[in-house]
Amino acid sequence: MISLTSLSHHYPGGKAIAFKDWQINKAEQWLLLGESGSGKTTLLHILTGILKPEAGEVRINETSIYNLSSKKLDQFRGRNIGIIFQRPHLIKSLNISDNLVLAQSFAGLPADLNRVHEVLSSLGIAEKKEAYPNELSQGQLQRVSIARAVINKPTLIIADEPTSSLDDKNAAAVLALLLHQSDINQATLVVATHDKRVKDAFTNTYQLA
Ligand SMILES: Nc1ncnc2c1ncn2[C@@H]1O[C@H](COP(=O)(O)OP(=O)(O)OP(=O)(O)O)[C@@H](O)[C@H]1O
Numbered sequence: 446m447i448s449l450t451s452l453s454h455h456y457p458g459g460k461a462i463a464f465k466d467w468q469i470n471k472a473e474q475w476l477l478l479g480e481s482g483s484g485k486t487t488l489l490h491i492l493t494g495i496l497k498p499e500a501g502e503v504r505i506n507e508t509s510i511y512n513l514s515s516k517k518l519d520q521f522r523g524r525n526i527g528i529i530f531q532r533p534h535l536i537k538s539l540n541i542s543d544n545l546v547l548a549q550s551f552a553g554l555p556a557d558l559n560r561v562h563e564v565l566s567s568l569g570i571a572e573k574k575e576a577y578p579n580e581l582s583q584g585q586l587q588r589v590s591i592a593r594a595v596i597n598k599p600t601l602i603i604a605d606e607p608t609s610s611l612d613d614k615n616a617a618a619v620l621a622l623l624l625h626q627s628d629i630n631q632a633t634l635v636v637a638t639h640d641k642r643v644k645d646a647f648t649n650t651y652q653l654a
Pocket of ligand 1 (some may be wrong): 456458459479480481482483484485486487488
């Protein structure tokens, strides 16, 4: 269970952004919607432990994440939160497998090549294990970023505009893979997007004013 309570934030010189309370149960799939400038990125940063809000609390399972020391918070994020960005940020000098092993190591976990294979297989790209990021297509790279996000079996998968740089076919494939990965890993999924192609796949919506 994830809960956001009495959250608000304000950037220096800007006006305060207040976020309505939000409770998310295990393995639910949510869409985060809001006009440009309404605070989606701010909320995702707060939810992922990157930006400490001025007020309020974020609890993921039993942990109030901003009460952790910064070292503990880093490790908590690595183990419990998987993030997918609009464009994949992979290390170019490492092959796909090593990029995933690096994500295990950042979370303080030992290298687990069986898990790497399992996740890449579930995304249909196991044969690309030894390839380097510049040898993959845009759609394949987006699958690798999903693999990296779920490699440590996170409680929460967050995707920020995951489909907006993809064509219709790849956007549909990536969305189906996100929903499937959330199901098989029993992970909560939050997708922030403007992409109208994505909206019908979700029943739960958190709308920013
Ligand atoms: N680092 C910052 N310093 C000052 N103001 C900021 C900063 N980041 C965001 N803001 C302001 O906070 C508000 C919310 O921004 P945010 O990026 O969260 O919106 P958004 O909903 O993600 O927008 P978009 O869909 O356009 O990406 C905006 O008014 C923005 O100008």
